Amino acid sequence: MTLTKIPLKSGANQLGAPASLATWGGVVSDFPAPGALAVFDDMRNFLCRKGRIITRPRLNAFGAPPDGARVRYLGTFQDITNQYHTLVLTTKNAYMITNGPVYNLLGYPGGVTTLDGTTLPFSTAQILNSLYFANGSQPLMYSDGSAVLQVAGDIQGSCQFLTTNAQALIMAVTTEPAPGNVNSTVFPRRVRWSASGLPNEWVTATDPSAGFNDLVEVPDIISGLTTLGRNTYVFRTNGITVMYPTAATGLGTLAFAFEDFSFAPLGVGNLFYLFDGSTPQPIGYSNKKRIYKDLAAASGDQVVGGILPVLGPNFDFLAYYLEIPGPNVTWVFGYDEKNWMRIDSGAGFLSAMNFVGVA
Amino acid sequence: MPNLSGSVSFIFGNVTVGGSAQLTHSYFDGTDPGCIGISWSHALSGPDAGQFSVVSDDGFSLATGGRCGGAAGKIVVKFSPTSGGNKTATLTLTGTMTNTPFVISLTGTGGVGGTLTLQPQTTNDFGVVKDGTASSPLNVQAINNSGSDVIVSAIAFNGDFSAGPGQPGLPFTLHANNADGAVNIPVIFTPTFTGFRITANAVSVTSSATNSPTSQSMQGTGAVIFPAFTVSGPNQVVLMAFVGAMGAISVLQVNANDLNCEEPGSFTRVYDWGMPLFEKYLGRAILRYEDNSAATFGCTVTATPVGRVSAAGLPGGGGANDGLIHEVFADLQVSGDLIQVAVSRIASQGPMEITEIFHEVDKRGEVVEGV
Numbered sequence: 001m002t003l004t005k006i007p008l009k010s011g012a013n014q015l016g017a018p019a020s021l022a023t024w025g026g027v028v029s030d031f032p033a034p035g036a037l038a039v040f041d042d043m044r045n046f047l048c049r050k051g052r053i054i055t056r057p058r059l060n061a062f063g064a065p066p067d068g069a070r071v072r073y074l075g076t077f078q079d080i081t082n083q084y085h086t087l088v089l090t091t092k093n094a095y096m097i098t099n100g101p102v103y104n105l106l107g108y109p110g111g112v113t114t115l116d117g118t119t120l121p122f123s124t125a126q127i128l129n130s131l132y133f134a135n136g137s138q139p140l141m142y143s144d145g146s147a148v149l150q151v152a153g154d155i156q157g158s159c160q161f162l163t164t165n166a167q168a169l170i171m172a173v174t175t176e177p178a179p180g181n182v183n184s185t186v187f188p189r190r191v192r193w194s195a196s197g198l199p200n201e202w203v204t205a206t207d208p209s210a211g212f213n214d215l216v217e218v219p220d221i222i223s224g225l226t227t228l229g230r231n232t233y234v235f236r237t238n239g240i241t242v243m244y245p246t247a248a249t250g251l252g253t254l255a256f257a258f259e260d261f262s263f264a265p266l267g268v269g270n271l272f273y274l275f276d277g278s279t280p281q282p283i284g285y286s287n288k289k290r291i292y293k294d295l296a297a298a299s300g301d302q303v304v305g306g307i308l309p310v311l312g313p314n315f316d317f318l319a320y321y322l323e324i325p326g327p328n329v330t331w332v333f334g335y336d337e338k339n340w341m342r343i344d345s346g347a348g349f350l351s352a353m354n355f356v357g358v359a
Numbered sequence: 360m361p362n363l364s365g366s367v368s369f370i371f372g373n374v375t376v377g378g379s380a381q382l383t384h385s386y387f388d389g390t391d392p393g394c395i396g397i398s399w400s401h402a403l404s405g406p407d408a409g410q411f412s413v414v415s416d417d418g419f420s421l422a423t424g425g426r427c428g429g430a431a432g433k434i435v436v437k438f439s440p441t442s443g444g445n446k447t448a449t450l451t452l453t454g455t456m457t458n459t460p461f462v463i464s465l466t467g468t469g470g471v472g473g474t475l476t477l478q479p480q481t482t483n484d485f486g487v488v489k490d491g492t493a494s495s496p497l498n499v500q501a502i503n504n505s506g507s508d509v510i511v512s513a514i515a516f517n518g519d520f521s522a523g524p525g526q527p528g529l530p531f532t533l534h535a536n537n538a539d540g541a542v543n544i545p546v547i548f549t550p551t552f553t554g555f556r557i558t559a560n561a562v563s564v565t566s567s568a569t570n571s572p573t574s575q576s577m578q579g580t581g582a583v584i585f586p587a588f589t590v591s592g593p594n595q596v597v598l599m600a601f602v603g604a605m606g607a608i609s610v611l612q613v614n615a616n617d618l619n620c621e622e623p624g625s626f627t628r629v630y631d632w633g634m635p636l637f638e639k640y641l642g643r644a645i646l647r648y649e650d651n652s653a654a655t656f657g658c659t660v661t662a663t664p665v666g667r668v669s670a671a672g673l674p675g676g677g678g679a680n681d682g683l684i685h686e687v688f689a690d691l692q693v694s695g696d697l698i699q700v701a702v703s704r705i706a707s708q709g710p711m712e713i714t715e716i717f718h719e720v721d722k723r724g725e726v727v728e729g730v
């Protein structure tokens with residue numbers, strides 16, 4: 001077989017005229033134009049929203065907590081009297097924001113003098129008009145909207161992840177007893193749930209619908225916890241364990257059943273998934289390596305992620321935020337456009353964000 | 360013998376119920392040149408004797424020294440009606456005078472009138488209060504806008520409502536036409552159980568007014584908690600907490616109405632044709648944008664490996680925040696394996712929105728085919 005070079009004809013396509021392959025001699029026309037399939041984008045400090053690429057909203061100054069500690073959580077909840085509260089958790093203290101902004105220091109229950117202990121972010125869950133939170137450093141506590149925090153009843157200790165299902169408060173990666181006590185131990189495979197409808201009742205002997213399960217049948221450890229529909233998904237380093245309430249509860253009966261799934265069929269190296277309750281969908285796309293590169297350079301604090309549906313009133317923007325300290329960048333995955341945006345700021349790296357009431 | 364002379368009647372007229380009035384009359388011994396003196400004692404009688412009282416009576420002190428030469432002895436009588444209507448009684452002086460017993464009639468009218476108004480100083484709703492705990496006080500105001508004086512004699516509290524600190528002393532008079540202004544009656548709400556509570560006569564005032572007793576409704580909600588540091592739910596913003604250099608903490612508020620860009624931004628689109636045997640050609644590229652500021656931004660097109668670079672420079676605002684759609688690159692023609700279209704925005708140069716990036720692809724060039 002010999003190869004023949006077909007010379008290029010000169011001449012330019014006319015602006016506005018449809019691209020005609022017949023104009024160019026020797027062009028092989030049995031290959032379709034590749035088009036947008038091979039197009040890829042890279043954005044920095046632009047957002048892609050509703051078909052437009054826009055500069056991101058301005059960030060105005062808002063008063064910082066008086067303790068000067070890192071903010072780990074911002075959130076608004078409604079108490080049993082239908083009053084709203086905006087809770088701010090730093091690595092040291094708990095505040096409620098009121099108009100001003102004014103940071104109102106909350107009191108602690110007996111035996112607790114600070115929130116200090118770990119650098120982990122707080123996991124939160126709302127049940128029965130109270131906001132429960134923990135990060136593994138102090139016993140599971142909650143705010144009911146009053147000026148003093150409360151310990152979650154007879155809770156055995158602390159945890160790193162919280163969610164709710166079947167009217168039970170569920171926690172994972174527990175520390176029992178609470179840090180600072182003799183024999184305090186972290187249980188990275190443990191899922192513990194409260195009595196149904198009683199988030200302050202955790203002792204099985206008192207209420208048999210409370211209990212715990214160590215996921216000993218899987219080799220990895222728990223890395224996340226969330227509830228979608230009737231299922232609670234216990235994310236592990238290499239898979240997902242699904243727990244769901246059983247029909248029968250009572251003495252001697254486990255309130256939740258567990259089933260394990262692995263990420264293996266989805267390929268190795270996909271760190272980012274969009275999960276709708278059926279099949280996890282990898283969403284790293286072409287940005288995966290760049291995100292990995294930033295993750296490899298993470299330093300100085302915890303890498304945290306979270307979902308935020310809006311950027312303000314009438315500014316819907318459902319997105320997942322992955323904050324990476326060190327490079328001080330935030331990778332934002334817009335759900336509608338299904339693409340990643342790389343955001344940074346001279347203010348540093350994000351430690352918490354949320355859509356909250358402030359006045 | 361001495362003979363007592365003086366008024367034989369005390370006429371008090373109309374006195375508001377709950378109030379009082381005093382009258383003083385003098386009595387003389389005008390017929391005692393020998394200065395023997397007079398002494399007497401008094402007694403009240405009659406159907407309404409309880410409405411009258413003798414405040415002072417010189418007759419008691421005349422028993423030993425007496426009075427003479429026309430000196431006066433005074434009797435002070437007080438009328439304190441406790442109900443409305445005409446009141447009569449008799450004051451009888453019994454003593455050493457010749458005209459003993461000396462009978463004095465006492466008459467007066469218990470007056471009822473005026474209208475007492477009760478109203479909350481700010482609100483009658485205590486809001487949500489934790490069960491079993493006392494609320495902060497709310498004031499109920501007592502006002503007399505009527506043309507008659509009103510005397511308040513008692514204040515009662517009912518339901519879960521009780522007296523707050525700083526109660527007015529009783530009795531007190533509210534003079535006609537609001538001459539005294541409003542008198543505050545502090546009230547406290549202490550819910551005994553969870554839920555909404557309303558008591559029609561939470562504050563009940565007994566007075567001389569025709570509408571006595573006068574009531575004020577109060578309400579509140581008992582709850583298992585006492586809400587602290589509340590905010591209004593609808594006033595929501597996105598807050599972002601940052602950790603900056605040297606651990607500096609800042610909390611910033613996203614201004615969703617301002618798409619300004621304080622940080623430098625860039626958008627890059629790369630066309631990779633994926634066919635290495637062909638020369639690739641981007642015949643037309645159009646970037647449409649809506650510039651919302653007067654600042655400029657940079658746009659470039661780069662083709663590799665051919666190495667041809669065509670830069671569109673820095674288009675201006677195109678009308679400076681005119682809200683119109685503008686185009687760049689309309690006549691651009693470049694070729695290469697990778698064609699990169701890049702838009703860069705300098706920090707703090709105002710907002711911009713890229714509405715569309717359109718490319719028209721052609722392909723030409725060397726083709727190698729087997730024979």
